[in-house]
Amino acid sequence: MADGKNEKPSAFSLQPSAALTTDLLRHLQPHQVLTHPAERLNYRYDAIQFGVTPLAVVLPESTADVVAAVKAARAAGVPIIGRGAASGLSGGVVPLEESLVISFTRMTGLKIIPERREAVAQPGVITLKVTEAARPHGLIYPPDPASFRTSTIGGNLGENAGGPMCFKYGVTGDYVRELEFVDAEGEVHRVTRDAFDLAGLLIGSEGTLGLITEATLRLIPPPKYTRTLMAHFAEVGQAAEAVSAAIAAGAVPAKLEFMDRACTNAVEDYLHLGLPRDAEAVLLVDTDGDDLEIVEEERALVERACLKAGGVVRRAANDAESEALWRARRSISPSLGRIRPQRMNEDIVVPRSALPEVVRQIRALGDASGFHLVQFGHIGDGNLHPNIMFDPRTESAEAVHDLAHKIALVAIEHGGVLSGEHGIGTMKRDFMTDAVDPVTLGALWDVKRALDPAEALNPGKILPEEKR
Ligand SMILES: Cc1cc2nc3c(=O)[nH]c(=O)nc-3n(C[C@H](O)[C@H](O)[C@H](O)COP(=O)(O)OP(=O)(O)OC[C@H]3O[C@@H](n4cnc5c(N)ncnc54)[C@H](O)[C@@H]3O)c2cc1C
Incomplete structure (x- = not known):
């Protein structure tokens, strides 16, 4: 959203702070430091909001580059914002004041270790690339935000991203074994999921506690079979009832997505797929697994629950039909952009x-x-x-x-x-302040201050000022 609640976006700074730039260029190559106003202007956005133009942008290629950038920013007293593909939808990368943006898009190192079923990824790796690299080894990386063709692993970790597959397979954080991160002082740490689960604390912290420079991610073998169905309902309550009944009966669909009538019509206006325009609710469901009989039975179970709740069911007869149905779900964002x-x-x-x-x-x-x-x-x-x-x-x-x-x-x-x-x-x-009680908010501020006492990392995000 054009950020009506935050400070007014300033005109872009013509002077990017000489001290900061000089310090950055002592450690980094000129092509890694963007100072021209036209270049910096591009780094004030996420997918829907905009803020203040950053003082400078750094494009690190290694953890050492990140350390140098953090130390230079701290010496100059400038806030630091970690940035992936900027596909975020809540303002996470939007600068609220003149800052140094560290954009991870050139840290794209990715190694698959099949015998450990692991991927070791730098933060700028595009999410989909992990599965693409793992597939030849008979493995996949399940977290699948709809933005997975553009979003990065660093941004997914920053937001603990989910996606359609997460109901059965879990979200980003469920696949993290180890993280390397640079703290607010420019020190490098490696953390596993053991003592205090510091890695868990960083996941979903939106770049406010540390900058993740490498992640060791768990991979799994893909399910052998997938079956798809679409169901539509005259009332939203029927769809929810069908979902609850199917789950209560033991179904754990791989994907279970809902679209209301306005959403279905927006997609239909855009793609003309023959979606049911009059339905108040549409469900898209995938069941999957290694035993075809069980996968088919699970789909039948969901189908029975949908029919019992008053729905009309359409099975995808083959992969092409399944792909067409899921195209509807993936096209929600571009469809809405036309409205x-x-x-x-x-x-x-x-x-x-x-x-x-x-x-x-x-x-x-x-x-x-x-x-x-x-x-x-x-x-x-x-x-x-x-x-x-x-x-x-x-x-x-x-x-x-x-x-x-x-x-x-x-x-x-x-x-x-x-x-x-x-x-x-x-x-x-x-x-x-509506969602979290004051004691808990105070505890969240304590965590922030313990890891980032100067509040240098992504200030103004997550925690409301008044409970400081
Ligand atoms: C069309 C569309 C569909 C989407 N669908 C989904 C969906 O299905 N599921 C879902 O979860 N999200 C979805 N999103 C939102 C967005 O794609 C996710 O939040 C994604 O995880 C952001 O990744 P990014 O690389 O763009 O991160 P950015 O937007 O660049 O950053 C996100 C946050 O992570 C922090 N960050 C970035 N890199 C690092 C790092 N290395 N270390 C620490 N912090 C870091 C940033 O400071 C920021 O707070 C969608 C967005 C769009 C535009």
């Missing part, structure tokens, strides 16, 4: 049993607000993405923020949380 130039992408998680009521309440809020609102998400996990579509030239950013706040409150009232996979960033920072 309004900007969107605020909510990321709440609620108990599955609360989904019908939550979806209804959010629809009512959207209709009352006058904004175009669509809902979709990983329904198996109760992770819902209400998207508020808007035009910043004609619609108020404050009104968008206000609606997003009301949506967050609906999630909290139903025992949910603010973020399933996109992080808090700046977008939901103000809602943290």
Whole structure:
């Protein structure tokens, strides 16, 4: 969102800070340090928000380069922002003040160790590349954010990214065995999942506790068989009921995705796939495994639950049909881009049993607000993405923020949380006081201060100022 709540984005700084630049160039090559205003301007964005133009941008090629950049920034008293592909949806890489951006896109080293079923990746590796490199060895890397063709491993770790496969296979953090990171003082650490699980603390910390420079990731063999079905329903409650019944009966689908009517119609307007425009809810489901009979039976089980709940079911007859159905899900973002130039992408998680009521309440809020609102998400996990579509030239950013706040409150009232996979960033920072009690917020600030006493790493993200 054009960041109405944060400070006004400054005009880009013509002087990138001589002391900082000189220090950076003592340790790094000129092509690794961007100081021209036109180059720096590109680093004030994530996928939907923009902020202040950074003072300089560093493109490290090694951990030693990251150390040099952190030490130079600290000596100059400049905040540091780690950045991957900037596909984030919550403002995680958006500078709130003049900062040094460390962009990891040139740290793309990747090694597959088949005998250990591991990948060792630098942070700039594109997510999909891990599975592409692992496949010839009969292995895959399951975390699959819809952005996996552009997002990076560093950014996935920063946000603890999820994706459609996460219901059965788990999120990014479930695949981390070891991390190397550079702390706020420029010291290098290697941490495993053992004592205090410091690696776990860094995962999902949005670059506020340390900069990850290498990750050892777990790989698994891919399932041999996959079966797909689509079901559509006259009412959202029926879809949620079908999901709960299928899971209660023992199904653990590999993917379990939901689209509401507004979302289905947006995709249909864009792709003309023959999606059911009148349905209030569409479910896309994959079952998978190594035993075809069990995979087919699991799909039949989901199918029976959908039919019993009043749904209409369509099985994908082959891989091509399955691919067409999943293309609909992957095309939500470009479809929404045709409706309004900007969107605020909510990321709440609620108990599955609360989904019908939550979806209804959010629809009512959207209709009352006058904004175009669509809902979709990983329904198996109760992770819902209400998207508020808007035009910043004609619609108020404050009104968008206000609606997003009301949506967050609906999630909290139903025992949910603010973020399933996109992080808090700046977008939901103000809602943290609604979601987290003051004692816990104080503890989060204590953790931040213990690892980054000068608050140099990605300041202004996640933690609300007033509980400092
Ligand atoms: C079309 C679209 C679909 C998406 N679908 C999904 C989805 O299905 N699931 C999902 O989870 N997300 C999704 N996202 C959101 C986004 O892609 C993810 O949050 C992704 O993990 C961000 O990766 P990135 O490389 O772009 O990170 P960035 O946006 O560059 O950074 C994200 C955060 O990580 C921090 N960071 C980056 N690198 C490092 C590092 N090396 N060390 C420490 N911190 C670091 C940054 O400071 C920032 O706080 C989607 C986004 C888009 C645009």
